[in-house]
Amino acid sequence: MTFHAALETKALETKALETKALETKALETKAVLPPLENKAAEPAPVRSAVDDVAAAFAAFKETNDERLRQIETRFGTDVVTEEKLARLDAAIDAARTRLDRMGLERARPALADPLTRDDGAAQEHKAAFDLYVRAGESGGLKRLESKAMSAGSGPDGGYLVPDTLERTVLQRLAVLSPIRAIASVQQISGGQYKRAVSTGAPVTGWVSETAARPGTDAPSLAQLAFPAAELYAMPAATQTLLDDAVVNVEEWLAGEVETAFAEQEGIAFVTGSGVGRPKGFLASDTVANASWVPGKLGFVGTGNSAAFAASNPSDVLFDLVYALRAAYRQNARFVMNRKTQSAIRKFKDADGNYLWQPALAADRSATLMGFPVTEAEAMPDIGAGSLSVAFGDFRRGYLVVDRTGLRVLRDPYSAKPYVLFYTTKRVGGGVQDFDAIKLLKFA
Incomplete structure (x- = not known):
């Protein structure tokens, strides 16, 4: 072998080793980094x-x-x-x-099958509830609720649905109701939920290991109350439908009430007055963010009534983002309706990049400035003095209260030949941390 041939062979071997090393490094990197978007794994309609x-x-x-x-x-x-x-x-x-x-x-979760997953008591409750819905026979439910010492049962108050049906309705509401999906949810057994919150700075201090612990000022506390109001829906069915043994009456009832409940909750959690319904976060007292005090939501003004500023309109969105403290900003998101989102979709940053970006998968949200966007149609359109955009950590800022128990009262008389099912649940809500949510005011 000549000297030049040896050099060429050596160079080829070196190049092959380098290529193999790069491939190994790429495989290692691929194994460490999380996958981005596997569109091939999505169903064809979703893709x-x-x-x-x-x-x-x-x-x-x-x-x-x-x-x-x-x-x-x-x-x-x-x-x-x-x-x-x-x-x-x-x-x-x-x-x-x-x-x-x-x-x-x-x-959307599938309705669980109690016959395969629950105990004997749940199976008995399901069978009794099925008989009540189909034929109006309430003896089994009366006996079960008397045995459980349930208050308020009977013809006037209706009967409790099986636990699996209640869980399914709540899970579906968490998917359909935009604010419930991003807020904290607390289940209670009483008429209202109370919690103490600090209205001042936390009482803390530094000490060395053996130093005496000096006394501190007493914390400043306030009590927030979240009463549960009654929400109802009244789906109707023909007796022929109920007599059909193939029809899953629990699945039918869950499907009928979930949309009605979600629509009413979506409005109440945003603009509800707090009287006979949850208190929406836009119904809270507001103040300019520079003068923020506990108990009020801070807002940032656009500088133009009923519109964004004429020049550099996107600047106010940056002001809104940085009006929120860093601790809340990590899990923050925008909340607005479709029309407001349409107006913001045209905005660019200083480098010419669009601030709004579409979602890359069915289970993802569109983003604005890198933060997720929740679309809530109950948010007001852009207008004079409107609070059309909210930004914050809603998991820490807003609390939804659910009282356990979903009740159904069968009514075959009011709308013959249809059978009405007066279905009620008790739900409340309100702001629990006024520093976690900021608003954009068009003024």
């Missing part, structure tokens, strides 16, 4: 919906960039461009709605 959102937003950005160039070079934008932008904006909303619906369907 299609995700691609539709991404494609619509790409076209939206291109059209909006053209609109901005027209503003810079002309006295105004072309009408055709504005119409195209509005159509693309509606297409993004439609595709996002379809993707959200798929995510909800995937996250």
Whole structure:
């Protein structure tokens, strides 16, 4: 072998070793890093919906960039461009709605089968409840609730549904109700939930190992009360449907009441007055964030009534984000309705990047400035003095209270030939940490 051939062979061997080392490092890195988005693992309809959102937003950005160039070079934008932008904006909303619906369907829990998972008492309760719903025979439920010393049962108060049905309704509400999905949830057995909160700085201090512990000031405490109000729905069914043995009456009842409960909760948790219903966070007293005090929610003004600022409109969103303390900002999210989100979708940062980004999967949220966006239609549209955007850690900021027990009263008389099922649950809510939520006020 010649000297040059030996050198070439050596170089090839060295290159092969380097390639192998790079491949090994890549495999190790791949094993350590979490997977990003495995779109192949998604069902075909979900992948299609995700691609539709991404494609619509790409076209939206291109059209909006053209609109901005027209503003810079002309006295105004072309009408055709504005119409195209509005159509693309509606297409993004439609595709996002379809993707959200798929995510909800995937996250919705199946009704558990008590005959295979629960004990004998649960099976007995399910059989008695099934007989009551189908035929109005309440003797079994009366006996069970008398044995359990349940208060308020009987023809006037209705009968408790099986535990599996109650759990299923609550789990489905956690998926459907936007604020419940991001807030803290506390189950209680009484009429209201009370908790003590500190209204001042925590009473703490530093001491060495053997030093005396000096006395401290007494903590300043206040008591918050969260009463549970009654929420009801009244689905109707024909007796023919109830007589059909194939129909799962528990699944039917859960499906009928979940949407009605979710809609009412979604409104109450945002704007509820607190009288006969939960108190929404927008019903709390507000104050300019620079003058924030415990017991009130701080807000940041846009500087323009009924609109964002005319120049650099996105700056106020940065002000809103940094009005929240860092401890709350780690798990914070934006809350707004679809129309407000549509207005913000056009905003860019100083480098020309869009602040709003679409979700990359069915179980993900769209993001704004890197923070998730929760779409709550109960949030007000942009208007004079409106509080149309909220930002904060809602898990720490808002509390939902559920009283255990879901009741059903069968009524075959009021709307013959239909059978009505007067279904009630008790739920409350309110702000539990006023420093965890900040609002954007259009003023």
